[in-house]
Amino acid sequence: MSLDVRVVLVEPLYQGNVGSVTRVMKNFGFSDLVLVNPCKLEAEACAMSSHARDILENARIVSTLEEAVGGANIVIGTTGSTGSKIYKHIRMPYYVPRELRGKFAGMSGTVVILFGREDQGFNNDEMKACDMILTIPTSDIYPIMNLSHAVGIVLYEMSDIEAGDIPLAEGFDLELLHEHLEELMVDIDYPAHKKDKTMLMFKRIFGRAQLIPREVQTLRGVIGRIQRKL
């Protein structure tokens, strides 16, 4: 049983940042890096990675977020603290890095942490792919952190968390639960214009709750029973 942490950089723009990210990953004992459509990685990335060039060379390069998060038990998106108001309903609630230790101590599974583009962060669909949203509390005067600094602080908090034997539910099973709930929404004629927001609310609640496999099965049992009763 172990708690595996994967870092995913979504379309990073500056190779120096990618190199710096690998260095701070290695400082905190992490090595699993996936890059979604990254910038070119050449001499500067190598220079900034310093003695973590192995992580840079072994980074998996993919073209979709879906590939990057494959096999995840939970997907955490890291955003700046100043989200546009329009996305408020899909960004909330925020977690701060300090809460990660308490959330994951004693668990096992694969935790994927997403970091967005240096300039634009995540788009809407990327935000929706996250089970939890994490934000680093920064000054209002200058909240925009360098990418590798943000990664450093999150990994600092994720490092030396004691894993345990409580398994996080499989991403695939969570997806089935999600689809099952969506079916139920249709069965009960849930208003179409509210459905997406409510489904996202469920995703976030389950993300916050760190469901274990048995809970997912029980929830699906309840939904099935409701459906049969209908």
Place this chain on the structure above:
Amino acid sequence: MSLDVRVVLVEPLYQGNVGSVTRVMKNFGFSDLVLVNPCKLEAEACAMSSHARDILENARIVSTLEEAVGGANIVIGTTGSTGSKIYKHIRMPYYVPRELRGKFAGMSGTVVILFGREDQGFNNDEMKACDMILTIPTSDIYPIMNLSHAVGIVLYEMSDIEAGDIPLAEGFDLELLHEHLEELMVDIDYPAHKKDKTMLMFKRIFGRAQLIPREVQTLRGVIGRIQRKL
């Protein structure tokens, strides 16, 4: 009453790092930077400081550590986790950044945090100037952090600590206490070869204890009474 944090970089070698340090300082709401004999600060430092160029431009440049820590109530030295064994007696005990919040909540005064050279860290005299030693827990495989990453993690932990009305003792009064103790050591014929280590032990104990002014006065009163009795 406030808790003021000053960052001191001792002989930083790379201007990009100095720029990155100013950025992460501003991210966490800090602005007081002192550089002891820094490298040249030119275009790259400005580029890496990004929107924190004001901090870079207002950084005080000095030529001695003594000037850099002037006015401090407490001096914290940040070191890598792999100190040479020979310095062990002057490096211990280590604090980790997570402990800072508990240590300084409710206090007021000026906390100076020292960061050493990228390659060599601190020399012996610089270590001795510190009241507390802080180390960031890192992987044994690659413990050497980038300077600005280390600053980022320490400031992340120092940010939004609620100051209070418990004043930290003045550095000057602590020095008088130290001198007074040293006098006492002479009065009691303390073995010369042990004196330095023992004096450093006292400094570290007082650093850990975050003395308030009244405690310093009372300690000096006790020492004075011992001396008169002798």
